[in-house]
Amino acid sequence: MSGIGPLEPGEGTHAWDTQPSASPTTGRAPRVRSLLATRYARHRRAMLAFAAVAVLLAGGGYLYAARPRQQPPPPAPYPAQVVEVEYASGRPTPAGAPPRSFSFAVLLSVDSGPPVTVTRVTQPYAGLSLVTDPPTPFRTKAGSDRKITITMHVIRCGNLPMDAGLPFLDVTLRNARAIQIHSYILGTRYARHLSRALKDACGNNTSSSPKPSRHLN
Template sequence: MSGGIGPVEPGEGTAGRESHEGPDIGRPAPAAARWARARYARHRRAVLVLGGLTCAAVLAAGAVRLYADRPRPVPYVPPAPSQVVSLSYLEPVEPPPADAAFAFTVRVRNASAGPVAVEGIDQPSRALRVMIRPPLPVTVGAGEAREVVVRILATDCVHVARNSGLPFLEVTLSNGFRKERHSYIPGDRYARDLSVALTRACPEDRDMTDTPPS
């Protein structure tokens, strides 16, 4: 009789042990485990949402602070009218009006970015009176020029200064932010024309009086 080795039979108590080894695949998880996983998922989503909201709130607060701390824009203040307005003497009006000793045209030019109003044109002598055509105020637009006619009336020939060197005109200007009175010197040609006109309107012999002999 020959002997051999046959298949190894499972020993006592081994079949049951082997049947329980390895993962339990395909078997549904218990209800408690599913509930725990669902609860964890909800908690995780809530944490993520809360974190996102917190981050957004921090960013918004930072943006608000940056906006509040930003440098305030400096309000625009235009330059003084006298710094942007020029006055030029053009020529006498010939013949002068009957009631005027002298009449002439001036050009007012505005170099600013906003309008400037010419509210007054005068001269310092009490013996003379000034009239303007067109009547003031006259608004000169930004970058524009306007011409006005100045008429000078001699009201007191006795005290008229026929040769006053470099006479000037006192001009009142306003730009809506500031009003100022500025003196403009029209130049030598104006001084010469004014002297000739006043001498013609108020001859020197008019001021002479006969002194009775003593």
Template sequence: MTGIGPLEPGEGTWAHEPVEARPAPRPRRRRTLLILATACAVLAAGGALWATRPRPAPPPELPFPAQTVTVTFLADRTTAPRRLAFDVRLAVESGPAVTVTRVSQPYAGLAAESEPPAPFRTAPGSSRVITVTMRVTECGRVPKNAALPFLEVTLRNTRAIQTQSFILGPRYTRYLSRALGDACGESAPSSPKPPRRLNG
């Protein structure tokens, strides 16, 4: 029996369903990814520059106050009974400002005070005149002839506090010996305490 029926598909001629194509990335998402990638690159470059930047040298260490201060004997003042006074010049050559917290002397039989009274501050590159007044409290404990007397000054700046002994020279030595001799007559001499070392 012959006849024409529906055509059968031949081998390899079956129709395939079209594969569903992936949707193209949205433009907004693509822009966001690009911004994030750029930001990461900028941060990485900035970190590399920061890590390899030239670093400034550390600032020089501040000097101790005793390294920048000089004290010079100027002149004696009128001497009253058992009381002597003289002027010195205190100069701060460099560094930070220096504060004088105490002015004293090495003899047990003398009390010392200053004008202006401590504490007082002196700026770098400047100086001030200080009047030191000494009062004899016990003649038996002061020297008749002072040899190399010194003045003790406690100094403070932003680095340290130090007590420095300043030897004021032969004019001060002669003045002090004469003034103490006038105040105490022929009292027996005594030796001053040795100069203090720096506390810093």
């Protein structure tokens, strides 16, 4: 054999391409590429949609965590913090009161917070008893004042000081937060009133003979 040129396959032999080529009649290789491209596009769209949802969820979680939180309302004040009791003046002794009784008025005010109920009013001396008008329990709203008439009755003169230095009233208060017993010192006017009333009821000694009551200021 002579000459230079490409070798031709012999009889019974075939030359196979290592890469598939597109058939000009069937077009099988382009169809495969089209299916692969379609699957890739679908997968890409799904991943983009998933990423978008993840971003939205992350952003929503951040906004939820960063939102300004509503502060709880402050607790109601203790009743003793908002209630004032002051001596007002002497009052006429009510009709029907027992001998050796005397009356005076106090002014109770509630500055703020929920309504306050006065459940009890007492005083420290064993020889005295008292009643209030209005009778306990009574309720007072914030921003309002209530005048209370207190009538005391001398039970035993021997258990009483004739000169009350710093007399006080114990007032039991209740509101939505707590129940408290608070002592209110009513000042020098009330001390003078109480001392004069006790001297009028018992005399200048500790005898138990009754004296007529009178209206004091």
